[in-house]
Amino acid sequence: MASLPSLTKxxxxxxxxxxxxxDHSHIGSxxxxxxxxxxxxxxxxxxxxxxxxxxxxxxxxxxEALVDSYIKTSDVxxxxxxxxxxxxxxxxxxHKGKQEFLAxxxxxxxxxxxxxxxxxxxxxxxxxxxxxxxxxTAAIMDGYLYELDQHLNRIIRSAAMAKINLPxxxxxxxxxxxxxxxxxxxxxxxxxxxxxxxxxDFQLSPSSHNKPALYAVVIQDQLPFDSKGVKVITSSVPMKxxxxxxxxxxxxxxxxxxxxxxxxxxxxxAIWLDEEGFIAEGPNMNVAFVTKDNELLMPHFDKILSGCxxxxxxxxxxxxxxxxxxxxxxxxxxxxxxxxxxxxxxLLGSGVLVRAVLYWDEQVIGDGREGPVTQALLNLxxxxxxxxxxSVLIPIPY
Numbered sequence: 531m532a533s534l535p536s537l538t539k540x541x542x543x544x545x546x547x548x549x550x551x552x553d554h555s556h557i558g559s560x561x562x563x564x565x566x567x568x569x570x571x572x573x574x575x576x577x578x579x580x581x582x583x584x585x586x587x588x589x590x591x592x593x594e595a596l597v598d599s600y601i602k603t604s605d606v607x608x609x610x611x612x613x614x615x616x617x618x619x620x621x622x623x624x625h626k627g628k629q630e631f632l633a634x635x636x637x638x639x640x641x642x643x644x645x646x647x648x649x650x651x652x653x654x655x656x657x658x659x660x661x662x663x664x665x666x667t668a669a670i671m672d673g674y675l676y677e678l679d680q681h682l683n684r685i686i687r688s689a690a691m692a693k694i695n696l697p698x699x700x701x702x703x704x705x706x707x708x709x710x711x712x713x714x715x716x717x718x719x720x721x722x723x724x725x726x727x728x729x730x731d732f733q734l735s736p737s738s739h740n741k742p743a744l745y746a747v748v749i750q751d752q753l754p755f756d757s758k759g760v761k762v763i764t765s766s767v768p769m770k771x772x773x774x775x776x777x778x779x780x781x782x783x784x785x786x787x788x789x790x791x792x793x794x795x796x797x798x799x800a801i802w803l804d805e806e807g808f809i810a811e812g813p814n815m816n817v818a819f820v821t822k823d824n825e826l827l828m829p830h831f832d833k834i835l836s837g838c839x840x841x842x843x844x845x846x847x848x849x850x851x852x853x854x855x856x857x858x859x860x861x862x863x864x865x866x867x868x869x870x871x872x873x874x875x876x877l878l879g880s881g882v883l884v885r886a887v888l889y890w891d892e893q894v895i896g897d898g899r900e901g902p903v904t905q906a907l908l909n910l911x912x913x914x915x916x917x918x919x920x921s922v923l924i925p926i927p928y
Contacts, residue, residue, distance in 0.1 A: 618647040628752050633714035635706055635746040637697050638729065642713045651745060656727035656736045663726035663780045664688035667880050668707075670748070671915040673717045675924040678707065680838045684778060689725045691777045696725065697742045707746055711926050714748035720880070722747050724780070757908060759886035759900045760877075762812070763792055764866070765800030769810055772833040785813035799877070801890070804833050809864040815879030816840035817887075819864065819872035820903045826850075826859035827872075839911070840878040842922070846910040856903060874901030884908035 609617070634649040635642045643649065657663030666685040669676040682704060689696065696703070711721055723746035730739025767788040769775060792800040792813075801817060802810040809829050811817060816837040818828045826847050828840060847859040869875060875887040875895045884907045886900040914922060 615647060618650075619645075622646045630750045630752060631747055632716050632719070632750055633710050633748045635710040635744070637744040642710055644713060649747060651726075652729035654732055655729040655743060657724060657743075657780055659732055660727075660734065660736075661779070661781045662692065662694070662736060663724050664692050664694065664778055665722060665724040665780055666778055667720050667722045669880050669915065670711060670716055670719045670721060670926070673926050673928065674915075675708065675711060675721065675926060676915045676918075677838050677842065677922050678704070678721075678924045680842075680922070682707075684836065684838060685723070685725060688778045691773075692727075692779055694725050694727050695740070695742045697728075697744050703744060706744065708924065708926060710746045711748055712928055715928060716748050716750050717926075719748060719750035722749060755883075757883075757885060757900075759888035760798035761796065761889040762877075762887050763795050763797045763800050763891050765791060765802050765813075767791055767800070767802075769802035769804065775810075775834050776832075776836065778835060782814075788813040802834075803866065806863075807866070809866060809869050810834050811837075812877055812879075815877045815882055817869075818843070818876050818878055819869055820856075820874035820876075820901060821868070821872055824857045824873070824903075826856055826903065827864055827868075828859075828861045828878075829864050830861050837878060839880050839883065842914065843878055843884065843907055843911060846914060847907060849910060850903065850906055855906060870895065872896070874904050876904045876907070883911055 631646045633644050666681040668678045668681045726743045727736035728741040728743040765788045788800045799812045804810045811834040850856040870893045873896045877885045886904045888898050
């Protein structure tokens with residue numbers, strides 16, 4: 531395996547090449563500045579004025595005469611590397627979403643950058659054009675990474691299922707992830723990371739290049755955490771078969787369509803049922819119920835993603851059992867009838883933590899309010915994220 535790259539300086543401080551020009555176009559301009567640029571076998575010669583007046587002069591290996599022609603695609607300028615970078619930066623500034631990207635590691639450029647416009651992935655990466663990649667996410671809470679090792683173990687399992695070799699060994703990957711968060715200075719947010727079959731070509735199989743890649747991005751959400759109860763519906767989008775549902779791959783089109791279906795129906799998410807009609811999971815979270823007998827019940831993990839947050843909640847629930855606030859906690863097949871008749875229903879995941887479900891397909895769950903067990907489990911999870919044992923909290927060396 532490859533050795534861990536040196537991360538002493540962010541790549542944004544170590545540019546490999548520097549381009550200088552004497553004429554700069556404004557961002558969004560349709561004109562190409564006056565300069566000569568290589569263009570395959572010929573060169574591009576720019577006349578002063580608009581791109582419509584640009585002339586292309588091509589050479590020939592058969593000693594043919596040079597032929598002048600006018601480019602009429604005035605809205606498609608040919609950009610230099612520096613111009614493209616400027617436009618990427620402008621795009622980031624003008625299209626900021628609800629998340630801020632503070633740092634990125636890429637094994638392709640072998641370092642960390644804190645420039646959002648440089649946080650890119652090669653277009654020929656097998657993860658981009660074939661969906662051949664896996665990912666995972668770990669929360670950052672008060673300067674600690676929460677359950678990093680648990681999520682790291684899961685992405686390595688997913689990579690093995692997806693036949694993606696590791697670019698580094700587990701400890702080196704762990705070190706890279708921690709250093710990326712450290713470089714970001716983020717104390718509250720999330721770390722998302724990917725293992726990909728890597729770039730090389732656009733073929734179906736990556737065997738011709740077989741150079742896996744690792745990417746990681748530190749994300750800071752701009753919206754406050756919301757624990758208010760939500761409505762869900764039953765998804766009509768077919769869920770992935772177990773081979774793919776148990777693997778956290780980037781193939782999330784069914785998940786996206788399921789989420790969109792929920793939004794179109796005024797719901798937060800849609801819940802999947804497996805091929806036998808049992809309750810499975812949400813598009814990016816697990817589900818759990820509190821039965822009429824005051825027992826915490828979760829669907830089996832054999833056909834769905836093995837949620838790190840869900841498993842941690844099962845462990846924390848034992849505290850409620852010991853205090854008599856829960857009768858027990860277990861996993862089992864759960865029917866829709868059992869779920870809709872439950873005293874409480876909740877969504878579990880790194881993005882939602884523990885969130886109450888008040889309505890399912892217009893059916894009121896319990897008394898239609900956030901239940902006491904759901905709230906107690908949320909409080910236990912937040913406490914665990916702030917002051918849990920070393921097995922779940924990894925300090926970040928800023």
